Amino acid sequence: MSSKIAEAEQHIKAAEDSLKTGLLKMRRSPDYDSAADEYAKAAAAFRAAREFKRSQQMLVKTADITANHLKNLFHAAKHLETAALLAKEVKNYEEAAEWLAKAGRMLRENGNPDSASLMLEKGAKMLEEPLPEASARLYSDSADAADIEDKVGQAAQCLGHACRMLIRAGKLDAAADVARRRVGQAGRDSNPDTLSKAVLALVVVELGRGDLVAARKAFNDSVHVSSFQTGDDCGPLQTLLEACEQMDGDRGRQALQNPVFRYMDNEFAKLARSIRLPEARQKPSAAGGAAAEAAGAGAEDAEEFDGGLC
Template sequence: MSAAKKVAEAEELVRQAEKSLKTSLLKWVPDYDSAADEYSKAATAFRIAKNFDKSKVYQLKAIECYKNNKSWFHAAKCYEQIVLLSKDTDKLLEIEEYVNKACSLYQQHGSPEAAASALDKAAKLTEQKHPEMALRFYQHAIEVIMIDDSIRQATEYSSKVSRILVKLRRYDEAAKAILKEMDLYQQTESYGQIGRLVVALVLVQLARGDSVEAEKAFKEWGSCCEPEEVSTLQTLLNAFDEEDAEMASRMLATPFIRHMDVEYAILAKNIPLPEGMQLEKKSEDNAGIATNEDEDEGIC
């Protein structure tokens, strides 16, 4: 169907909606339910016709009608459609306002899962260009879903919080987020997942420049790790303790670390190596230079 036909269809739906809202001697109360549905359909038709401004206008009118009818769930759905319009028009910064309104209405309806899902979808739309906004959405989603004690869903959102914090290099917060994530996995007895997070936590602590906290994390949680993880972490921590940059570099490049979630794999590449060996080498080089200079002076 052409854009012109979709616009004509939308305009007819708007006329029907306005007619539904009119009152008369025999009709004392506006038919908000019918008007809301017609406005919503009109908004969809305008969106298909690429008339995004009018689509938003009529989604907002639909929301107003649904609210008058106390149809909180349907009003929230319309706010989600406006979120998609913000994506279509590349106005991602507007998403936060509308997804928070959708979330609030879903909660008012008694649907925390739908509220958290709306936040999750908004986070996926914004994570690439606005990771800090996506972070807020995932943090809010955890708060919402925990009201319903949905631990497994909370761990999924918590994982995304930890990874975004690592991506943003907010390592102090990332370490705390990983510990919270581990606590959630403890509640579901998912010890294999905890083992992988022990590796992540050690990497984050090393990125913070705190090898003492890294070793402490391993001692406290290392029993959840697989043998390969234990061996690698032990060698890695010994390398930092002995300031062996070459060994530390080899451990950070092991296959299972390279194949972790991309944020942790990138983090491993960027961890500052211990400087002991490098400093020792520089001292030796400098001593060699000094010896050569002395020899040269003697020849003269």
């Protein structure tokens, strides 16, 4: 391993020499091609020695030269993607997220939105457990890239994943914003189930954050679409919304037992179970009812004679 580290340091020295100019070097401008190549070789040697942090640093240097001086954004993005994978190995998830986002921007700028979307989605998946909020941002960026290529189904799916991550992170307001974007994307997709599932998720998120008005609006804005009206989700959603509006906790709890809610993705299903419903109304027993009736009658009699006999 020490030999690999020594090899890496030789490549670093060669890269630094390539960037120097002057009469003694017989060079008026830096040799960026050679420098990028040497830094990349140093990164590979450090990686072989399992010096992942130093390998990341070399990859970032390589990406910087490749993007800013060689104007090759595609290869620069690939170097940053590799750096992000190494950052994940040493549990430096924040840097991994930063480099993946930057790589995605480079690919889009280079005219490769499809590659950007796939890379960002893969990176978002990698960060779901350790950093759900950053994962949501990458999923959202992936959706934006997919939308450039008019891949509306893929964009809606990525926004669904982003919403799921924001729910996990406890960011319900942000989740609602993303869920609304997802409905907008889904409305452009030819698959009717895409819209149905998007509206279902949005209504659950709005109810989960306690905004019944927004939940009803989300439903009403899509209920005129025939594919949604005839889908499996429309009826159970209507029942749940009516129960909430009528403060009928029993009916609401019964509605949430529908498989439509129970078999949603885990984060959405948990949020659905957390929707606050009115407590069940207590039904008086027969004896209790008679006593209450007698008490009511007594109260009426008392009111009748309240002013005395005169």
